[in-house]
Each structure stands twice: as C-alpha cells, then as structure tokens.
Amino acid sequence: MNFEFSDEQRQLQDTVDRYLAGQYTFEKFRAINASASGWDKAAWAGLADLGVLALNVPAAQGGLGFGPLETLSVMGACGRSLLLEPFLSSAVIATALLRAFADDAAAAELLTRMGAGNAIAVLAHYEPGSRYETQWTTTRARKSGGSYQLDGHKAVVLHAGAADTLLISARTSGEPSDAKGISLFRVPRDAKGLSLDQYPTIDGQRAADVYLKGVQVPESSRLGVEGGALPAIDAALDIGLAALCAEAVGVMQALVDATVAYVQSRQQFGTAIGRFQALQHRIADMLIHLEQARSMSYLAALRCGDQNVSERRRALSAAKAVVGQSCRFVAQQAVQLHGGMGMTDELIVSHWFKRLTAAELMFGDSDTHLQRYAALTRS
Amino acid sequence: MRLEFTEEEQAFREEVRVFLREKLPAAIRDKVLNGYELSRADHVLWQRTLHERGWGGVSWPKEFGGPGWNSLQQYIFEEETALAGAPRLIPFGTKMVAPVIMAFGNAGQQQRFLPPISSGSEWWCQGYSEPGAGSDLASLKTRATRDGDHYIVNGQKTWNTLGQYADWIFCLVRTEAQAKPQSGISFLLIDMKSPGITVRPITLLDGGHEVNEIWFEDVRVPIENRVGDENKGWTYAKFLLGHERTNIAGIGGAKRELARLKRIAASEIKNGRPLIEDPLFAAHIAQVEVDLWALEITNLRVLSGERGSRAPGPEASILKIRGTEIAQRISELLMRAVGPYALPFRREAMEAGWQSDPTREAAGPKYAATLAAAYMNLRKLSIFGGTNEIQKNIISKMIVGL
Numbered sequence: 102m103n104f105e106f107s108d109e110q111r112q113l114q115d116t117v118d119r120y121l122a123g124q125y126t127f128e129k130f131r132a133i134n135a136s137a138s139g140w141d142k143a144a145w146a147g148l149a150d151l152g153v154l155a156l157n158v159p160a161a162q163g164g165l166g167f168g169p170l171e172t173l174s175v176m177g178a179c180g181r182s183l184l185l186e187p188f189l190s191s192a193v194i195a196t197a198l199l200r201a202f203a204d205d206a207a208a209a210e211l212l213t214r215m216g217a218g219n220a221i222a223v224l225a226h227y228e229p230g231s232r233y234e235t236q237w238t239t240t241r242a243r244k245s246g247g248s249y250q251l252d253g254h255k256a257v258v259l260h261a262g263a264a265d266t267l268l269i270s271a272r273t274s275g276e277p278s279d280a281k282g283i284s285l286f287r288v289p290r291d292a293k294g295l296s297l298d299q300y301p302t303i304d305g306q307r308a309a310d311v312y313l314k315g316v317q318v319p320e321s322s323r324l325g326v327e328g329g330a331l332p333a334i335d336a337a338l339d340i341g342l343a344a345l346c347a348e349a350v351g352v353m354q355a356l357v358d359a360t361v362a363y364v365q366s367r368q369q370f371g372t373a374i375g376r377f378q379a380l381q382h383r384i385a386d387m388l389i390h391l392e393q394a395r396s397m398s399y400l401a402a403l404r405c406g407d408q409n410v411s412e413r414r415r416a417l418s419a420a421k422a423v424v425g426q427s428c429r430f431v432a433q434q435a436v437q438l439h440g441g442m443g444m445t446d447e448l449i450v451s452h453w454f455k456r457l458t459a460a461e462l463m464f465g466d467s468d469t470h471l472q473r474y475a476a477l478t479r480s
Numbered sequence: 481m482r483l484e485f486t487e488e489e490q491a492f493r494e495e496v497r498v499f500l501r502e503k504l505p506a507a508i509r510d511k512v513l514n515g516y517e518l519s520r521a522d523h524v525l526w527q528r529t530l531h532e533r534g535w536g537g538v539s540w541p542k543e544f545g546g547p548g549w550n551s552l553q554q555y556i557f558e559e560e561t562a563l564a565g566a567p568r569l570i571p572f573g574t575k576m577v578a579p580v581i582m583a584f585g586n587a588g589q590q591q592r593f594l595p596p597i598s599s600g601s602e603w604w605c606q607g608y609s610e611p612g613a614g615s616d617l618a619s620l621k622t623r624a625t626r627d628g629d630h631y632i633v634n635g636q637k638t639w640n641t642l643g644q645y646a647d648w649i650f651c652l653v654r655t656e657a658q659a660k661p662q663s664g665i666s667f668l669l670i671d672m673k674s675p676g677i678t679v680r681p682i683t684l685l686d687g688g689h690e691v692n693e694i695w696f697e698d699v700r701v702p703i704e705n706r707v708g709d710e711n712k713g714w715t716y717a718k719f720l721l722g723h724e725r726t727n728i729a730g731i732g733g734a735k736r737e738l739a740r741l742k743r744i745a746a747s748e749i750k751n752g753r754p755l756i757e758d759p760l761f762a763a764h765i766a767q768v769e770v771d772l773w774a775l776e777i778t779n780l781r782v783l784s785g786e787r788g789s790r791a792p793g794p795e796a797s798i799l800k801i802r803g804t805e806i807a808q809r810i811s812e813l814l815m816r817a818v819g820p821y822a823l824p825f826r827r828e829a830m831e832a833g834w835q836s837d838p839t840r841e842a843a844g845p846k847y848a849a850t851l852a853a854a855y856m857n858l859r860k861l862s863i864f865g866g867t868n869e870i871q872k873n874i875i876s877k878m879i880v881g882l
Contacts, residue, residue, distance in 0.1 A: 102485045102552070104781050170481055361880055381876035388875060389798050396777035397770075403483055419770040472759075475766035479756060 104399065106174065113153075114174040120151055121182040127449045130183045130305075139307040140186045140263050148186065149218025157196040157340075158216035162209050165216075169402040172344050177351025183452055185306060187221055187260035193344045195222040195268055198285075198337035202324040207287065211266060222266040222287075225255040225311050226334055233465040235335055236280045240313060242271035249273075249323065251286065251294075251316040261309035262299045264290050269313070273328050285330035287322045304459040305452065332410070339417050342464045343401035346424045349460040350398045352453050353391045353427060356435040359450055360384060363439055380438060387431050394427035415477040418470040425460070425467035432457035483777070485556075493556050500564040503529050507832075509565035513740070515850040516832040517688070518567050520603070520645040526567050527574075527600030536598030537574050539726065544582055544594055551783045554726040562732030570642065573597040573604035577650045580667065580716050584708035593648075593669065605643040607651035607670070607694060608717070610636060615870050617652070618661035618714060622696060624653040624668060631655075631668065631706070633676075633699040639864070643679050643692045646672050656711050667713035669705040676700075686853040687827055721866065728796055728865075729779045729803035734772050737810045741765065744817050744847055755817060768809045775802045794878035797871035804861035804868060815855040818848040825852065 106114070124147060133141045148154055156171055158164020165171075172193055179188055196215060199222065202208040214220035231237035240253025251271050261267060267288045275282030288295065294316040297309040325333060361384060364375035374380055401420035407413035432454040436443035443450050461467060485493070508522050530536050538554055540546020549557065562568065569575065578597050581589055596602035613620040622635025633653055643649065649670050656664030670677070676699040681689045708716055745756035745765065755761050782795045815822045821844030828834050829849035836842040862868040876882045 102483055102489065102780060102784060104481055104784050106481060361882065365882065375882045378873070381880075381882050382869065382872040384880055384882065385872035385875040388879060389802060392778055392798055393771070393774040393802070396774050396781060399481060399781075400483070400773070400777055403481065419773050422766075422770045423774045468763075471763055471766050471770065474770060475762040478766065478769065479762065 106170070110171055110174045113156075113171055114178070116151060117153055117175040118178045120147065121178045121184065125182040125184060127183075127452075130185065130452070133185050134301075134305040138263065139301060139305070140260070144184075145186050145221075146218055148188065148192075154188075154192045154218050155216030157193060157200065158212050159200055159203060162203065162212040163216055164212065169340060169343050169405050172340075173347040173398065173402040176344050176347035177354065180348035180351030180456065181355045183305070183449075183456055187223060187263050189341060189344055189348065190223045190259040191215060191221045191264065194337050194341035195224050197340040198224055198268055198333060199324075201333040201336065202285075205324060207321070208324060211287070220266065221260070221264045222268055223258060223260050223264040224334070224337065225258040225261060225267045225269045226338070227256045227258075229254060229256045229310075230277070231256070233469045234278075235338060236283070236331060237278055238270055238272045238283050239277045240269070240271040242273050242284055242286065244273070244320070247320050248317050249286065249320065251288070251313045251318065253313050255311040255313070257302075257308050258311050259302075259306065259308050261290070261297055261311055262307055266290065267295070267311065268324070269311070270330060270334060271313075275328075280331050282328045283331045283334070284327050285324045285334065286318050287324060288316065288318055292316050292318065302459055304455040306459070335410075336406075338464060339405045339413060342417055342421055343398070343405035345460055345463055346394070346398040346401045346420055349424055349428050349457060350391070350395050352456050352460070353387075353394060353431045356431055356450065356453050356457070357384070357387050357391055359453075360387065360435045360438050363442075367440075383434055383438060387434050390427035390430045394424045394431075397423040411477055415474060418465075418474040418477065421465055421470040422467045422474060425470065428457040428461040429467070483780075489552065489556065492553055493560060496557050496560040497564070499533060499535075500560060500566060503533070504561075504564055504566050505529075508567060511832045512565040512567060513736070514832070514847065515740075515854050516830065520642075523567055523570055523645075524600045524603070527570075531599045536600070537578060537594075538569065539575060540578065540582070540594075540598070544578075544590065545598055551726050552780075555731075555779070555783055558727040559732035559735075562730075563736050565736070568733065570603070572606050572641070572646075572650075573602070576606060576720050577604050577648075577669070580650070580707055580720050583719060584667075584716050588704070589669070589707065602647045603642075603645050605640055605646035605649050605672075607637040607640060607649045609639040611638055614639075615867055617717070618665070620652055620654060620665070622651065622653045623657070624655050624666060624701070626655075626703075627700075629703050631701045631703060633668070633670065633696045633701055635696050637694045637696075638682070638691075640679075640692045640694050641690060643672070643694055644681065644689070648672060649694065650707075652713050652717055655713075659711065662714040664711050665713040665717070666710050667707045667716045668701050669707065670696075670699065670701050674699045674701070684857065685859075686856040687825075688853070688857065690857075726783065729775055729799040730807055731772070731776050731779055731803070734803070734806050734810060737807070737814065738765075738769060738772065741810055741814050741817060744814065747845070748817055748819070761813075761817070764813055768806060768813065771802070771809075772806050775799070775806060778802070794874050797866075797874045797878075800865065801862075801868045801871050807861055808858050811851075811855045811858045815851045818845065818851055821845065821848040822852045822855075824849070 153175055155164040156167045160166040199208045199212050211220055242249040242251050267290055269286050269288050270283050272282050273284045294314045296312045299309040302308050364380055365373050367374050397420040400416055404413055404416035435450055436454050439450050442448055511518055535547050537546035542548035574597055581593055610620050624631040624633045649672055651668045651670055652665050653668055654664050655666040676697040678695040680693045682691045746754050748755040750758050779799055
C-alpha cells in the first residue's frame, strides 16, 4: 500500500500545471467563455502539443497508453484553470469508450486523430427520461438493408457542438429499461437528420440536446456487437466519473487556498477576519471535506478500471457520494466566507463555485450514488 | 499508488488473526461484540496475553521490550484486534506514560516502570484535567512544593478515567507559580497508594462509573519520580498528546460497530420488512459507511506518509474529528435501529450473562439493552483528548496557518 505518484505521473502533472497556469489564465477563460463556440482551438492544439490528448489513447494508435492515475494527475489543473475545452468528454470518456472497440479499423483511426488533436468525439447517451440510469434508452436504431436509421433525443450531451463525431447509443431491441439491446454508433455531427440545441451549462461549459430524425448510418458505423454496448458505455462513464472526481478535488483545493488568502487579507473590526474562530473552524471543515474527497478521488482512480463490475461501481458510488457532498460544502462555504465578493462574476471564486455545482450534478448526484451504494452493499 | 497491502503486510495481518483466534478469550470477545462492560480483570488478562506474545507495548521499540512495529503494522494490529472483539487497549500506560518515560525518563525510571506496564501488572491513569483546566490545560493549579527530597502535592484532578483501578497516576503539577502558565509545570509519577489521595467517582449520564475526581492532600512524592526536568513538563505533556495517532481514527472499531448495526437493522422489522431495506434508514447507513471508507483511506495516507520517521503531524486532528463523528453517528443509528426498545434502561441488562424471565416474551431484543447507554456514553468522544473544537483550532493554525 502506498500513495506515491510515479516520477512519470509527477512530471505529467507539473507539465500540465505549468502550461495551464501560464497559458490558460482567468482572463483567457473569460474570453473563451464569452466567445460563440465556447472553446478555443488554439488551446486545444496546445494540449495536443503537450501530448495530453493522447494520454488515454493506446500505444498502437500512436498514444501514450496511460490510465486513470495519469488522468487524475492532470485533472486537478484542468479544474483549477476551469478548462472549457472537451478534455473530459473527448480525451477521457470518448477515448476510453473507443479503446474498447480498437479492433474496429475506423475506431482505431479515430483514436489516432483524437490523440493528435485532429478530431473530437463525444458520447451521446443520457436521455430526457433516464436521469442518471444508464440503461434507460429509448432512442431507436432500426436496421434495413445495410444501414441503420436512428430516431430519438439525447440529453445534455457535453461538448456536442465541438465534436466532429458523436458516439450515439440506440436501442436495437428490447424495452427502454433493458440492459441488453443497446448498440453504439459512430455518427458524424453533420449527418442529415441530426440537429443540436446548443447551450452553455451553469459553469460555462458547452452542451447540447441532440435530436435524431431518420438519421441514416451504414452498418459499419456500429461499434461492437449489436445490442451489447452498455457494459462498454458504463465502463467509459465510470472512467469519466473518476476523472471528474479528480477535477473537482483540484477545484476544491483552489477554493480552499483562495478562501484562506482572502480571510487573511480582508480587514474588519480592525483585524483580519481570519482571526475569528467561527471562520477558522469553517475553513477547518472545508479542509476536512477536501481531504476526504481527495482520498476518494484516489479510490475512484484506482478502481474505475476494475473488471469486477459490482465492486467497481460500489467504490465509484462511494467516491462520488463523498466527493459530491464535499463539492457542495466547499463551494458554498467558499462563497460564504468571501462575503459579497464571493457573489460577483469578477472573482474566479464564483466560477469555481459553479464548476463544483455542476460536478456534483454530473454522472449521478450524491443522492443517486448513495442509493446505488446502499443497493450494492446491503448485508 | 496502490491500495493493496504488500505481501509482508498481509502476512503480518494473518499472524495477528491467528493469534487472536487462538488467544482472545471467548468470554471477553463476546462482551466486546455485544457492547457489555469489561472488568479490570478482563483488561489485565488481555494485556498479559499480549505481553506473553511479546506484544505488550504495541507502539514500543524493541530496545524497551516492544515489538518494534512501524506505524502501519500498529494500524493493522489495532484494526484486527478491534474487528475480532478484543478490548480497546487502555492507553494510559502503554501509549501515554510509557513513550514519555522512554523519551524523557532516566534509565532507572525506564527499568522500574516499563516492564509492569507491558505485563499489565501495574495499571496507570492520567492526572491532567482539573475543574478549571480542561481545554485550557496549561492553567492547571495542582501544586507541588519541594520538601527535601520530596514534593508535597496538593490539588484536584478530574475526568480521571478508571483511576479506581489504578496503581499509578502520571500528573501535571505546577512547580513554579510565578512563571507563565506553560513554563512552570512538571511531570510526576505518583503511587496511588500514597497517603492523602482520595478517589471520588463521577457518575456519568449512562449510569456508569468510568471517571473520577482525584484529590491530593499533602501527598509526598519522591523527587526521583519526576520525569525529566523540573518546569519542563508542558513539553512532555504535548509530546504525549501528540503520540496516540495510529488508532486515533478508530477505523477497526467503527467497522465492527457498523457490521453490528447492519446485523441489527437486518433483524429489526419495519412495516413487515427488515429495517435495513427501509430507504431512509439504508441511506443513513450508506452515508456513514462511505464516510468511514473515505476516512480509512485518509488514515492510510497519513500513516504511509509517516512510514519514515516524520513526526506525527496535525493531520491527526482531521482523523480525530472524523473518527469520533463517525463513531458517534454509528452509535446513534444503533440506538435508533431498535426504536422504542432503546427506551428501557436496566443496569442489570447491560451486564453480560443477564437473562430475562424465561416464562414470558422478552421486553425487547437482548441486543437492545446496551444501545442507548452506549450512545450516551460515546458523546465523550468529541470532548476528550482535545475537544473537536480544539482540534479545529489546531487545524486552522498548524495546517492552514491562520
């Protein structure tokens, strides 16, 4: 048992920390956030040059062949910098998903281009009625001749507008809540019959609801066996969940640091407000939450690739429940301790607050995961 | 980074388990697993059993007759003993005064006092808190004045745990009245049989006799029983308070009680179904379980950071706060799990071996009898050893730098 990072992992972390701290300043974030697309191609190219987009791409596809611990090493900086580019959705989740189908030549080729920064793919899976249940799928794929026709509606697809390729799940058989009968398709974002309702999310990221009306794709665009895609989708989302936990820890650390600095400098009643015990204890509570969340982000990274699905999900649900609750506590208290300043758009604090609010709601909120943990742990 | 223990660590864990299977007396184990009170004899027997195996001083280095375990081995030992239902070690001898004697005592004191601590033949208690000196320990007033080669001790200690069983007490006393509070304190070892010592029980809210007031009236203490230098006792006291850390989070005990909570919640019935299937109660259990998991990993992070020789850090305060909150929460859920049968309060039903009248249906399940008392008793956890509020002061000063 040890909690040491390897030299390689530390180096990776330093590289990305330094790059984002230097290049992806708060001013830069604001400018990108105010732009129409909500993400920056030059920043994306910079990440590609660093090699981090190839982190999760297998060596056979020209990538670095790394895993969750290396991903964890860079997610903290992504969180602190409020990175708006589709790193989590494309370079982590979609990459992990495509990796499961790397024996498909088109998927392998896509992975190579994604690792080099020349393509962006995102998973379009959740639906308006699914909430956080991954098996709930009503989007239909009907086979006729050598092609499928997709019809349905996908909810809050992260970075759909930035993607060239959508990885869309659709039911080829069964009822909406069946685990079996879900297939996965590689669909160009400009496919006929596919439309997006794009919007920013509460934290300034971009997302879209995706509408599919008679979208025709060739049979060769199906990834894996017909009706058997859910385990791979779950596995990819779990890898994404672990990365999200690590990102959230990076944001929480930034908020604790900022709050400590603020209470040390803010003067009221003739003294720094950090001298007041009520505030000191609140900060101690924030720190305790942060450290518990950090522990669980390690657990999530270490277990998200586990082959034993129920053990994997038990660990990830425990992690997300704790991390999600910590997100809420640290974010709320950071704003509270910054007083009126915490409410302003001008300070990065409010943007970190919004990022943590979003993180708590993504891939299952704390209650969902607590409930899932209870169901997996009874006895 | 990996969570799995090494093969050596696993083998060590197995060694502890085998020992517990063979040597932990069943009568003691059953008391612990069912929340019954342990007697002095139970504790002494267990300490002697550990001593015979060479494990009398869990945290002691080999040169003083300890096993020489690193902090992770100590953690594994404490986790396994707790899970198996062994008594929680009484810390005052092995974990409190012994490290002080090793670090600051002279060779004569080490030879005189350490072996009987390890063997369990001498029971130690602590004389720290006073009526006017709790969290603000340095304001203590018990006086020791020199009279030839003796100190004459006068004053009152309180919240003394299990002093009614003790052979010896280690005390903080004021030897220099004019100095600023921290610098006039000395650390004395006092024979509990000394004339002038009176032990008065304090009955606690659960009806138990666990703590005492101790009065000192012209108690003569040989100067050779002072540890270290006169007026330097505060340094030793702080050293002592920072010392017990490998088990400060109480992970093993919490796991054991959580398992008990689940067993009880599975046999309690609500609306015709096991209580453990009730969504709200199941969520309460799940919450404390994920919190415990997070604390366990945090604890291991702290210990693995200490595997070198790094001194125990203020991270111990995080472990103390969360560990006590979790233990209190589990005890609260245990009480609530039995619903109205948490209400009957019969002292005799809290003794191991008590049987209800066999001619009629029992007034509640046997396991219910001790749960409310335990809940009440464990309120102490966030108060003793430095209140959780004091721990937050430490965190904000030592970790955050406020």
